[in-house]
Amino acid sequence: MSKLKVASIIFLISTMILKFSSMIRDLVIAALFADSYKADVYFAAMTIPNAMILFLLTGMKDAFLPSYYKFEAIGKGESHLTNILKSTFIITTIFAILGILLSSPLMKIIYPTFSEFEYGTHIAVWTSIIYFASLIFVGVNAVYEGYFDAQKKFSFSVFSQTIVVLITILFAVLFHEKWGILSVPMGYFIGTFLSLLIKVVYRTPKRFMNWSQQINRAEVKEFYGIFWPVGLTIAVGQINLMVNTFFGARLGEEGIVSNLNYAFRLVNIPQAVFGVTIATIVFPIIAKARSESNMIDFRKGIEKGILYLLIFLTPALAGMCVLMQELVSLVYERGAFTSSSTQITASYAILYIGSTFFYSIQAIVAKGFYTMQKGHYIMRIGLISVLLNVVLNWTLSGKFGAEGIALSASLVAVFYSVITFTTLWKLVGGLNKTYLLKNSFQVIAATVTMIFGVLFADKFIEIADLPPFLHILIIAVPGAILYFLVLMLFKNEFVKTIISKGGNKPSS
Template sequence: MSSHHPLRSVLKIGSNTMLSRLLGFARDVILARLFGAGVIADAFFVAFRIPNLFRRLFGEGAFSQSFVPVLGEYRATRSVEETRAFVADVAGWLTLTLAVVTIVGILGASAVVYAIAPGFADSPDKFHLTVELLRITFPYLFFISLVALAGGVLNTYGRFTVPAFTPVFLNLSIIAAAVFWAPHLQQPAIAVAWGVFIGGVLQLLFQLPALRQVGHLRWPRLRRRDPGVGKVLRLMGPAAFGASVAQINLFLNTILASLVGANVVSYLYYSDRLVEFPLGVFGVALGTVVLPLLSRQAAERSPQFPKTLDWALRLTWLIGLPATVGLLILAQPLLISLFRYGAYTAEDAWQSTLSLIGYGLGILPIIAARVLAPAFYAHQNTRTPVRFGMISVAVNMGISLILAWPLQQLGLAIATSCAALVNAFLLWRRLRRDGLYQPQPGWPMLLLKSAGLAMVIGMVLLLLRGNTALWLSLSLWERLLRVLSLTLLAATLYLAGAWWLGIHELRDWYRQRPPRA
């Protein structure tokens, strides 16, 4: 790996993403106070999730996995003007597709809600509110997918900061709508839905100046003469499924959640928001950096390819393991500290804790899959991740059907984590078989030291955590201060312990050097 260590880019993206996630927590605290975990919350969360699923299909997940490798190839082998024409052509076809899907989604909102949350049909008020909200939020798909196009271009050119900061505008828009507009409406969820719509527009506008700087702010065109366009379209179909496995599993859970019990959709949403913090701050940042890096190395047939993949997997383990332990132990304190206000009750916090524990078990395999799948996409192989994604979805559905009714949200969350583990294992095994990945020396000692250290940190957190009654008796600021103190203590002990145990990977990354062989 080069002297310019990619960890710098991961940290840059992660810091901006952390700001967005913190605002996201503020957003969810406000929504919890406003909606709680009842009918209105269920309706809004489903209406918000549906365009996010299609965003994965048409936007950041599938599009990045298919578009970025081809764009990287163009940058390396074609002229500047050919590369700009290619981007404009892809933008044209993506815009047309998004426009059609958005119109169909708005007109067919009732059918979409019935397909995604069939249990809502038993409550006409909840069903009709969800449909009304979806017609407002669905155009978010159009804007955020174009944001993904811009982000893919900027990431390919090494401009990671703007795409990482962009989600801040969505959270600010929703917060503003919930605080300043919602109190004046008979149905406050309408205001929040419009906040989603406006947030999508703001995110797209924020990207445009950065696109101009890299020379790609051009009007979309509808041409298919460029072979690169056809290649992206061919790759994007399988990539849409492969990149969306986690979202598809989540939506299968949403369907079952609407059937197995009241408020289960809301319990899953609040717990998923906490799991998305480490996945978003670290998992997304690492995947964003790894894809263009591996794409370039694959195009150059560089011997650094397996070393880069090994570096990313070590970083996944060393960050994902303590994050998993901390989240599992502090699950209920975190939910109480962030959401136990207004309409969100202590019982809601306990029920959300169950699903958070189930989701937390999947942190490591989900991040690992976000590192392993780009190794295939870098070689423009989207079919293999799709096959494994289909197996993962089948595993999720099978376990969900077994556990959903007896365990409700806990069973659904466990099914999601099991599916993620199967997906990550299959990707890892295939890369080993194809010779694209070879573990570098030092893994056994790394696993032993880090696992022992994580156990110690877990015991310290258990001793200092306190019981539920204590957390419920504290004020907002006392809760937040206590959570922050425990988190900082655990992080400090982990880093100090890693230094003392001689986990060289952390030392080398701190000094911005490639990992030792």
Template sequence: MSKSLFRASGVVGLMTLLSRLLGFVREIMLAAAFGAGAGMDAFLVALMIPNFGRRMFAEGAFSQAFVPVFTATKTTAPHEEARALVAVTMGTLGGVLSLITIVGCVASPLLVWAFASGFHDDPDKAALSAGLLRWTFPYLMFISLTSMAGGILNAYGRFAIPAFTPVILNVCMIASAFVDSGSVQALAWAVFAAGILQFAFQLPSLWTLRLLPLPRWGWGDARVKKIVGLMLPVMVGSSIAQISLLLNSNLSTHLGDGPVSWLYYANRLMEFPLGIFSIAIGTAILPTLSAQHATRSAEQFAATLDWSLRLMLVIGLPAAVGMVLFAGPLVATVYGHGRFGADDVRMTTYALWAYGAGFIGFSLIKVLTPGFYARQETRLPVRFAIIGLCVGMAMSLLLFALARHFEFRAAHAGLAASTSLTAWINALLLLHRLKRDGVYVASAGWGAFTLRLLLACALLTGVVLWGMGSLAWWTEAGARDKAVRALLVIVAAIVVYFAALAAGGLRPRHFRRS
């Protein structure tokens, strides 16, 4: 693929890596200070609710609908037209979100009941979560405006600022430990402050592009109607995976104290490579695909998808293999401190195994959905997501019922497995449709490429199994010893993997050209 697209993915990946590294520091702090008990469960539910809206709306429906429309306007119309589109979109979006925020804060007890029905048996836990939600819910409004600003900057090839912005949330939450390290209330305050700061951080960049006009209400504007028309089916599609996670989180609140936190901590480890690589690639290719569709460059469109799939597999496949094999040591090294005990390590490891099995499925969705949204095709991804959701939800309910009947402590791992199944079904349906419609045509060399990957992953597996040892050592060793050993195993596995690819003839230049 082109050097500029490769560079764009690298910039997004590098900035996201910084955010995820700080996120690791954040998660270590949360696990050590609060463990996996009732207080942490309450905060995670209060954080989960605005995050549900963020992923469904800000990073899902709105960004996927707004970016293609804005890119088309920027590509084919004068700058003043793009400026006017920003004004009406930001004004309308801000007005709607302000109303939603007021309703959400007032109705926080009802939202906690809907998202965490298991808290009904513990009134103190439910009340704590509702109080925290009044501080965390406004984050949805600010992060949605931040997502819009980031989409505009991405359309102009300015990926660094939007990709760096999530770092602010991690910094605020880490700083909250110095405000009041004994209360989860400080974490809620940090989320509120981070939302404001993330939006403000992007405004100077919009100003330099002359794209910071006075917002104005424009619900009846034809451009806003077009974005809303594209958003509605995308919102349903984007919410599918979130509904699956929501169902699983809700079910986990019926399993006592701990499962909500175990699922959260495992999911955060899974999202580390997902955010660095897969989401970075998907973010980078959406403006490019949108521009290629606008100029009717079908061959380049297919080549961009092919490039993104290959790059995702080169990085994502070893990440998935390593995540499953090295789950226990990874959880023990990152979280196994302070109040996060050996039992918490084991329970989180079970969940990470289940999430790791679906990592490539999650990654494929991030890379393939831009192939639909760039062409303003929003209904098919929704249909496929609903199919995957129905199968996954049925599996969740079945496994939950069986676990409760047989009193199986690791029932939360079955919930994570159902989420992975949902992702795989969705991803395979997306890929099949793109190939069937001729939108994606695989370029030559996939057979040899796949063989190289498999051989390299086999060598990586050997290195990990040789270096990891027993889980008992990881739960009993000191923090420094665990960190040093984990780093050595991971670095050795990475070196062996890429050395094997190089020996097989795969070079970086293969990802810098078509």
């Protein structure tokens, strides 16, 4: 087995651990604060600084990897790393200070209704302040996670992110009685610091960066000219979530913002596990092909990324649709989170399914733009999607309430994914239509067969009264087996690769 395959498997396992810990964080928040106004205020207030955090975390990695390869090829990889580390620390510190100073007026202007709740504005302001303060550490963490990805040390990058989540959980559990929901952002702040400290120890302070090296301003300017449209594009999803949160808060009902957030986080797990994992693994492959001007391997990398994504994501989301009530109950229904909260959250989650599917495809497609250093294309499309989201939220939330907000997210994702895919298609001179259509048909046929089997079992096997975990297990395991059996009947490329014992990989 090749080193890349081993690294990919380890990375997938590491990512699943990260997302499992992220799920625990969400269910801890749900158990402690459920859909109370405190949870509403927290989720609303953290969206603005969190957009900047994602701008750095994901955008930095996507911009840094091809940039690092470029300088590593001429023997200046470490020098480039130092330039970007130092400049990013300075920039993020400035933005952190500005965010801290503006948190109070921003929260009061954007969410004036929070003042109607006891300590509502206080929670919002301090949540924003603490997350903005975290930017000081987040920026340097993001550069190093991009560096580790470039070295194909995917699992270490994921491990450092997992530390942040685990510390956040620990603080929520230990200090929620003393600090309330502010224990969550405090945990995140400490977690980002410890994550950075681990990287310093791992590299040793001496090798962490060249402390005496002067910043090459021309090099930094060139990098940030590429980075900011990439980062802004990555932040589009969070900006759209911020728009959804704003319109949710305008509806004026306690619990809407938090239930929408719980629904989104749950449905987003398959995207985070499969979409992000596959996109991250594909990225260095297509970046290397691009650096060698090998457009055949570049296109094959995109095609295989989309195929492998569809293989895992399609049945996962279809199964979630069928078992959504049981999933929400299993994940969230404990402590302060009641059965009525489960029903509401499940109804929102089903409407979010489209956003997860199409944004996952877009995550693969986006890597093609970033590798070609044409992030400005996708940035323009992303900004248009934000405007579309505002219009749809205004229209659909007024007509359907909170359900309209979740539906808007899915409709915007369809637009975003279709436009970016067709644009990349033109830029690279087309992809292998036969390959994509054949494999897409196989996945759809296998998924439809699985769903009919699951619905049949759910109807005729007396499992309705079983606990959610057993209900899901009895339905999901046979469903997954049936799905892969159908793919085997089609002699699907992915399944053939998995079950083969050596030999050449099937070609596209």
